[in-house]
Amino acid sequence: MSNVAILRGQNTMPLQALLDRPVAYHSSFVKLGAGATGALMLSQAVYWSSRTNDQDGWFYKSQTEWEAETGLTRYEQEGARKKLAKLGFLEEKKKGLPCKLYYRVALDFLVATLDAENPQTSMGKTSKQDCGKPSGQSGENQQSITENTTESTSDLSQGRVVADLFAGSEYRPMTLGWIPDPKTLKTYAFAQGVPQTAFTTDLIASFSCHYSAHPEVCDTAAGWTNKLVGWAKRQKVTSEANQPASSVPAQAVVDLYHQHCASMATVTVLDTKLRGLIAERWAEHQVHQDLSFWADFFVEASKIELVFYRGQKRQPFLEALVSRDVFRDVMEGRANA
Structure with a gap:
């Protein structure tokens, strides 16, 4: 039997056997300004929101799971997440170490927006x-x-x-x-x-x-x-x-690094560059503004053998650990991946 005949429905069983579980895709989400990738991610998030055991609606989904379920790559996921968060439809929070990223759909807000929005409009720009x-x-x-x-x-x-x-x-x-x-x-x-x-x-x-x-x-x-x-x-x-770097306890962070990452390179000079990197990570999230967080962070970092920093694999040291990409990898448990 030809492929054309199969696709016409005369015998779809062989094709169905090769396909994954279908993902519900709500095209109306595109009209809210989420775009195609955002609409796909939001559709899947709504699906899992009705299946979580968390009474507040939070659910955990790894980057690999998102890709397996939706086909979205890491960069497509990050773009969709950023857009959905900006629109107010998807909330995120980090918990635990290694840090896991949890999601929650703002269902009431989503329903209200769908109800209020004219189907012919979106929150984008017109010519x-x-x-x-x-x-x-x-x-x-x-x-x-x-x-x-x-x-x-x-x-x-x-x-x-x-x-x-x-x-x-x-x-x-x-x-x-x-x-x-x-x-x-x-x-x-x-x-x-x-x-x-x-x-x-x-x-x-x-x-x-x-x-x-x-x-x-x-x-x-x-x-x-x-x-x-x-x-x-x-x-x-x-x-x-832009808060003054002097208000960030950079030296205390360095001391915790020495305490928990004793096998790594010692910081001999806390220069302006290193102090600035620590201040950036400190200001990124309220959770980071707690020395107990940094103690847990360095405990996890001490388990890492190599990091990818400035275009190459190298042994971890404090400047690399507090750089944006390596810091995120440690937080999300990807540093040894």
Whole structure:
């Protein structure tokens, strides 16, 4: 029997025997701004969310398991995870040593977003010529919207409240004086772990000022609010990363390294470069800002024979261990892989 006949369903059993378990793929997730790879990963995450024994919805899935189930490579997974986390649909946390990465789908937020989003929109960008021109809207109406926007912005300088001109799911460029919808802002901020106190008048003003200078960038009301939350989150991370290196107990970290990695090269000088690397890892996550974490980290690091650092395999030493890639490999138990 020919392959064509098999694919037409005349005898699919031989083909089915060669196929893995099918993965449910929800194309509606693509329209949320997750992209194809993000939608695939989110679809599989939703599947496992209903099968975890954790009452809070967390489940563990290794990188190898993700690839086996979805076919996504390491770099595709990392890109999808970053996008889903930014959108607020997928949460992550690390536990244990060797560190394992756990996931949780923000199901309530996902359902609310699916319910609210117009199927024809997403949180991405539109071309400049389509920006602010929904189907069926005449040029005269568009001119009227522009005039109203200018008038409302002018009113702000007189102390009057600017109305939210982005109501609905139409794409609009940013304008000075934009104010996010409080309920939408609260939802996105909660999903991404950003406190409400972060959204000061100055922060919102700097956000709207930045994007109003780029009229080619357009988004929906929800999309702009999501971007604002991401803006606030990046501001927070940058602020924490820029804290003075002197506030990080670098010498105590070095002492723990000497204590638990006695067979490795001794640090004779705690120079600016090494101090900066330790400060970077310290600021990356709140969990890292605890010396007991570093003690556990160096216990795991002491078991490693070789690390890949600066393009070659070499014996581990402190500078290599606190570099971004090696640090992550030790955290996730891949250093000896």
